Amino acid sequence: MTASDLIVVYRRLLESFGPQGWWPLSSLAGSGSFDGRGYHRGDFSYPRTAGQRFEIAMGAVLTQNTTWKNAEKVIKKLIGCGLLTPRAISRISLAELGQYIRASGYYNQKAKKLKILSDFFLKMEGRSSGYGQPAREQLLALWGIGPETADSILLYAYQLPHFVVDAYTRRLVARLGLVSGGESYDQFQLLVTGRLPREYELYSEFHALIVRQAKSYCRRKPLCADCPLRSGCNYFTAGEV
Ligand code: SF4
Secondary structure: OOOHHHHHHHHHHHHHHHHOOOOOOOOHHHHHOOOOOOOOOOOOOOOHHHHHHHHHHHHHHHHOOOOOHHHHHHHHHHHHOOOOOHHHHHHOOHHHHHHHHHOOHHHHHHHHHHHHHHHHHHHHHHOOOOOOOOOHHHHHHOOOOHHHHHHHHHHHHHHOOOOOOOOHHHHHHHHHHHOOOOOHHHHHHHHHHOOOOOOOOHHHHHHHHHHHHHHHHHOOOOOOOOOOOOOOOOOHOOOOO
């Protein structure tokens, strides 16, 4: 498979798994086009409000080093307690917030990250519509926000074409033979985005599909027999399975 085939990979994944409806919004679960967990398949018009953008940004931090299920539990709890606003998070004590978000793991660190990010949102408030639009460098300057989280926020909360690179993406793209491995985050991102149209909807769906594929087939120990990307995959062709 050559690097120019990335769009073919995308199409095959979309055909196999269908639209994924990321980023889920728990606050809208079960309403309108949202399913019971807040996924909105094929509808890229969300988020629409500052509150929804903030929910996604909080989720991007909460899901660091844990599953979305754990992060989702916390998001629902914060919503239920009326705490999912920058002002509420800023006001609550670090220790108390830590107890609310315990289920997401690393809760002391994450409580600090959430408070820093909430303060940042409050500072952006009023600059333009909603909480304003952060620059990538501004997010990266915040403690606890690395490139993957920053790009997740920019892509899913602000609908900007920032391709998210995570461990799943690195593993899949390396096995397909599209990168040599060992690239920095930014180098890897450039290699991928250089071969794709720069479109928010495409990046948004592609990342979600990669996660789905990597969980279903391209696991640490890959399940290649039924993988939709088998034909043309270097790893499979080389007989490493
Ligand atoms: S064929 Fe195997 S190694 Fe290749 S992408 Fe699919 S699961 Fe991963």
